[in-house]
Amino acid sequence: MSQTAPQQPVADERVKEMSAVRRALIRPELGGIVGTIAVFTFFLLFAHDSGMFNSQGILNWSTVSAQFMIIAVGACLLMIAGEFDLSVGSMIGFSGMMIAILSVTLGWPVWIAIIVTFAGCVAIGALNGLIVVRTGLPSFIVTLAFLFILRGFTIYLPQTIERKTIIGGVRDVAEGDWLAALFGGKILGGLFTWMGNAGIIEVFERGTRQGEPVVDGIPMLIIWALALMVFGHVLLTKTRFGNWIFAAGGDAEAARNSGVPVSQVKILMFMFTAFCACVFATCQVMEFGSAGADRGLLKEFEAIIAVVIGGALLTGGYGSVIGAALGALIFGVVQQGLFFAGVESSLFRVFLGIILLGAVILNTYIRRLITGER
Amino acid sequence: MNSRTTHEPIIRMVKIEKHFGSVIALAGVSVDVYPGECHCLLGDNGAGKSTFIKTMSGVYKPTAGEIYFEDKPMHFEDPRDAIAAGIATVHQHLAMIPLMSVSRNFFMGNEPLKKVGPMKFFDHEFANRVTMEEMQKMGINLRGPDQAVGTLSGGERQTVAIARAVYFGAKVLILDEPTSALGVRQTANVLATIDKVRKQDIAVVFITHNVRHALAVGDRFTVLNRGKTLGTAQRGQITPEELQDMMAGGQELVELEGSLGGTV
Numbered sequence: 272m273s274q275t276a277p278q279q280p281v282a283d284e285r286v287k288e289m290s291a292v293r294r295a296l297i298r299p300e301l302g303g304i305v306g307t308i309a310v311f312t313f314f315l316l317f318a319h320d321s322g323m324f325n326s327q328g329i330l331n332w333s334t335v336s337a338q339f340m341i342i343a344v345g346a347c348l349l350m351i352a353g354e355f356d357l358s359v360g361s362m363i364g365f366s367g368m369m370i371a372i373l374s375v376t377l378g379w380p381v382w383i384a385i386i387v388t389f390a391g392c393v394a395i396g397a398l399n400g401l402i403v404v405r406t407g408l409p410s411f412i413v414t415l416a417f418l419f420i421l422r423g424f425t426i427y428l429p430q431t432i433e434r435k436t437i438i439g440g441v442r443d444v445a446e447g448d449w450l451a452a453l454f455g456g457k458i459l460g461g462l463f464t465w466m467g468n469a470g471i472i473e474v475f476e477r478g479t480r481q482g483e484p485v486v487d488g489i490p491m492l493i494i495w496a497l498a499l500m501v502f503g504h505v506l507l508t509k510t511r512f513g514n515w516i517f518a519a520g521g522d523a524e525a526a527r528n529s530g531v532p533v534s535q536v537k538i539l540m541f542m543f544t545a546f547c548a549c550v551f552a553t554c555q556v557m558e559f560g561s562a563g564a565d566r567g568l569l570k571e572f573e574a575i576i577a578v579v580i581g582g583a584l585l586t587g588g589y590g591s592v593i594g595a596a597l598g599a600l601i602f603g604v605v606q607q608g609l610f611f612a613g614v615e616s617s618l619f620r621v622f623l624g625i626i627l628l629g630a631v632i633l634n635t636y637i638r639r640l641i642t643g644e645r
Numbered sequence: 646m647n648s649r650t651t652h653e654p655i656i657r658m659v660k661i662e663k664h665f666g667s668v669i670a671l672a673g674v675s676v677d678v679y680p681g682e683c684h685c686l687l688g689d690n691g692a693g694k695s696t697f698i699k700t701m702s703g704v705y706k707p708t709a710g711e712i713y714f715e716d717k718p719m720h721f722e723d724p725r726d727a728i729a730a731g732i733a734t735v736h737q738h739l740a741m742i743p744l745m746s747v748s749r750n751f752f753m754g755n756e757p758l759k760k761v762g763p764m765k766f767f768d769h770e771f772a773n774r775v776t777m778e779e780m781q782k783m784g785i786n787l788r789g790p791d792q793a794v795g796t797l798s799g800g801e802r803q804t805v806a807i808a809r810a811v812y813f814g815a816k817v818l819i820l821d822e823p824t825s826a827l828g829v830r831q832t833a834n835v836l837a838t839i840d841k842v843r844k845q846d847i848a849v850v851f852i853t854h855n856v857r858h859a860l861a862v863g864d865r866f867t868v869l870n871r872g873k874t875l876g877t878a879q880r881g882q883i884t885p886e887e888l889q890d891m892m893a894g895g896q897e898l899v900e901l902e903g904s905l906g907g908t909v
Contacts, residue, residue, distance in 0.1 A: 509766045511756035518753050521742035528740035530725070530754035588744040641744060641793045 299582030299590050302633055303597030306580060306626070310601050314608040323611035326472040326486045336603025337496035338551060339577050340596050344496075344503040345547030346574035347595035349540040351507065353520030353587030354403060354410040356396075356541060359574055361421035362548040363567025366392045367555060368425045371438035371562035374445070381441075382450035389549050395421070396545025400538030410541075418571070426564040442560030454495070454550070455557025457488030492554040496596075499547060503592035516540065520587030576623060577602055580630045584638055601626075653716060655680050655848050656701070656732070656817055661710035663696050670696040672872040673710070678817060681846040683839055685859040688869035689892050694852050697869065698819050701850070702734045703727030731816035735806045735823060743795030747787055748776035750794050751809050779808045783838055800831025804838045811842055818842060819850045824858050836862050856888045868892055 314323060322328045342359055349356055366388050373384035399417055403410045429438055445451035467474040467484030474484050507513040518526035519536045526533050548567075556562050580598035583590025606619050654677040663671040671693050678684045688694045699705045701712070703721030712719045714730055721727045724734075741750050752772045759768035773790035780787050783804050785797075794802060803823045810818055820839070824832045839862050843849050853859050859866060860880075867877045868891040875891045 509769075511758060511765070511767050514749055514753060514756050514767060517745050517749065518742055521744045525740040525742050526753065528736070530728075584744075588742065638744075641795060 299637075300594040300597065301582065301637075302630055303581045303591075303594040303601070306601045307597050307604075310604050310608070314604065314612065318608055318612040321611040321613070323608060326484070328607075328611065330486050330490075332603050332607040333493055334490055334603075335607050336600045337490075337493040338555075339573060339599035339602045340496040341492075341499055341547050341551045341554075342544075342570055342574040343577040343581070343595040343599040344499045344592055345544035346571075347578040347581065347583055347590055347592050348503055348507060348516060349544045350575070350578050350583050350585070351520045351587060351590045352516045352537050352540040353523065354400075354537055354540065355414060355575065356399065356544045357411065357414040357571045358395075358399065358417035358421055359544060359548045360567040360570035360572075361418045361425065362392060362395070362545055363552045363555070363570055364425040364562075364564060365421040365552075366549045367552040367562040367566050368429060368438065368564065370553060370556050371441050372428060372432060375438055375440045376432055378444075381445045381448040385450050385454070385553055388553070389546065392545045392549040393542045396542040397538055399545070400541030403541070404534040404537055414571075429562075429564060436564040437561055439561035441556050441562065445557060445560075451557055452491075454491055454553040456491050458491065458494065460488040463487055490554075490558075492558070495550050495554060496599075499550070500592060500596045507592055512536070517588055520589075522588070573602065573623075576627045576630075579634065580626060582630075582634060582637070584634055585631070589638070589641070652679065654678055654713075655715060657711075657713040658697075658701060659711045659713065661697065661700055661707045661712070663693075663700060663705060664708045670872055671700070671707075674869065674872070674874045676867050676874065676877065678848045678850055680816070680848050681843055682864040683843050683849040683851055683862050685863035685866045686850060686852045686869065687854060687856065687859055687866060687888060687892050689854060691871075692869040692892070693872045694854075694869055695821070696872075698734070698821060698850065698852060701727075701817075702732055702819055731814055732819065733810035733813070733815035733817070734819040734821065735803065735810060736821050741794050741802050741806060744793060746791045747780070747794055747797070747805060748772045748790035751776045751779070751805065751812075755813060775812070779812050780805070783808045783841065784834070798831055800827050800834045803827075803835050807835075807838050807842060811845065811847060815847060817848045817850065819852070821852050822854075823851070824853060824855065832858065854892065856885045856892070859888070860885055 323332070342363075346356065346359065369388040369391060370381075370384050373379045373387060374381045379387075395417070399410075399414055402408070402413050406413075426436060429436055442455075445455065463472065463484045463486055466472045467482075472484050472486060475481050507516060515526070515531045515533075515536045518529070518531045519533045523533045548570075551570075552562075552567065555566060577598035578590065578595045579585065580601060581591060581594030581596070583595065602623075605622055606616075609619055609622075610616060656678045658674065658676045660673045660675055661671050662669070662673055674693070674697055676684070676686075676697075686694055686697065696705065700707050703724045703726050706721070712721075714732075719730065721730075740753075742753070745753070748769070749772075752775075757768040757771045757775075758765040759771070760766075776790045777787060785801055785804055788796075794805065797805065807818065807820070807823075823835050823839075827835065836858065839849055839851060843862075843864075851859065851863065864880050865877055866880075866883060866888060868875045868888065870891065878888075
């Protein structure tokens with residue numbers, strides 16, 4: 272109750288006091304927090320001596336989680352705004368291929384290739400959004416079409432131009448490029464060298480890199496993931512635009528009646544999702560030094576699952592970026608943890624399916640708690 | 646003459662006609678609305694109530710006739726013009742989002758901003774405080790400003806919508822059948838809210854086809870029938886039976902009432 276209330280209001284006898292548990296339950300992040308604690312407990316118990324929690328192991332699952340996180344943030348905001356984007360995976364493949372073709376095949380400077388690719392992908396995102404808003408078709412169908420269109424081009428272009436489906440050599444042309452370093456570089460190298468020297472983290476025992484720390488910096492991929500998460504969270508919860516995102520997804524008609532520019536909000540969120548896919552692709556291309564026609568396969572679904580585990584409703588209007596980021600973390604930890612624990616990696620898919628089902632059922636229950644529906 | 650109606654009308658609708666193709670929905674309806682009065686607009690389904698208020702709130706442009714707002718002729722191009730002038734409409738199907746909190750709903754589209762450096766953020770503290778205060782004025786006890794609108798009853802949601810319109814400076818509040826889907830207790834709450842709003846010198850246009858609800862709060866009553874007005878009556882000059890007759894066009898209802906024992 273607000274302290275500035277003019278008088279102590281009389282309690283309504285029909286409003287039951289909410290227990291602390293119920294109050295916590297209606298926070299969208301709850302599922303993500305519980306899940307995170309559960310998977311860390313599990314792997315600490317069963318895989319603690321497998322190298323999963325030494326500096327290299329931590330870097331390993333952090334990187335994988337960060338990949339999921341980048342696309343989950345975009346998918347989360349879009350889902351809260353009431354739409355889906357199934358073309359995220361194809362967009363990852365397409366934008367990676369664009370960068371490789373522009374920089375390696377056409378010989379453009381890498382920074383120009385990256386900027387042109389970003390502009391192109393965000394424009395495709397805007398087109399996705401425009402079609403959805405103008406036609407009123409479900410975004411499921413519109414972006415499914417783009418899933419195939421973009422994937423088709425991603426395979427067709429390198430085959431016609433280079434007669435192969437993987438274009439390598441990006442690392443060579445990206446050497447010393449200022450913008451490429453923003454995606455493929457590492458930071459805090461000095462800190463890790465110091466930690467290595469101080470004996471806090473492991474160093475190479477022998478070989479050409481003897482004495483250097485095994486982890487020589489934080490990949491920019493992780494920085495991007497954290498930056499996008501903070502940006503998305505602040506945008507959603509602390510700004511006017513965030514209120515519009517909730518409103519657009521909660522009830523587009525009611526939002527329009529109140530003066531919310533619903534169409535612009537949705538189109539912008541499609542563009543942001545495309546931007547996130549492009550960040551993912553650029554980091555991946557810089558890391559691998561190549562672009563492949565099959566990159567990003569099924570990523571759209573993994574992003575959606577991370578978002579749903581994070582407590583967002585598939586129907587829109589409710590969710591949390593922090594939750595989605597935790598969903599992505601659960602993903603990364605489990606995928607890599609099963610590897611460290613020596614479990615057959617195909618079981619990861621089984622786990623995905625089960626956790627998705629559990630999360631959706633839990634979310635439906637939570638939705639009833641919030642809205643008081645019965 | 647009622648003391649309230651001695652000053653100038655805030656909105657005057659003069660001989661409004663609205664044709665849709667060959668259908669004449671309104672055939673010259675004139676209504677004056679004064680600040681601080683509750684003007685009930687009654688009529689059966691198809692009488693032209695909705696067309697009339699949509700003309701008043703800028704959704705339709707009249708085919709003929711004049712609208713004077715604060716004594717100046719007004720030509721609303723779209724509902725935003727009307728809202729900007731201070732004419733707010735609360736629809737039966739509300740502009741409320743169940744999953745969002747009361748305070749987020751209250752300020753939806755009009756979010757208060759707080760500057761932090763070069764950035765502008767949603768001022769949640771202000772929004773929460775104002776929401777609690779305004780709700781308390783209307784006699785609704787919220788568990789907290791973060792309570793979801795979905796947990797409120799239909800009557801409470803109407804009240805939130807009305808409080809929102811009043812807070813954002815409505816001079817004319819159009820309520821489109823606010824009580825038609827509500828229970829007895831909730832209806833009473835909404836009618837009490839209308840009374841509170843009227844006392845703030847806001848003109849309330851209350852659309853209903855329920856004579857009892859109209860008589861409970863109305864100062865003046867205008868009955869529409871088949872696109873025409875059958876005149877405006879002052880409170881106390883008209884009985885429920887007369888109103889009911891005018892709404893239904895007399896004839897048939899007299900026969901019906903006989904068989905129903907005057908209970909309609």
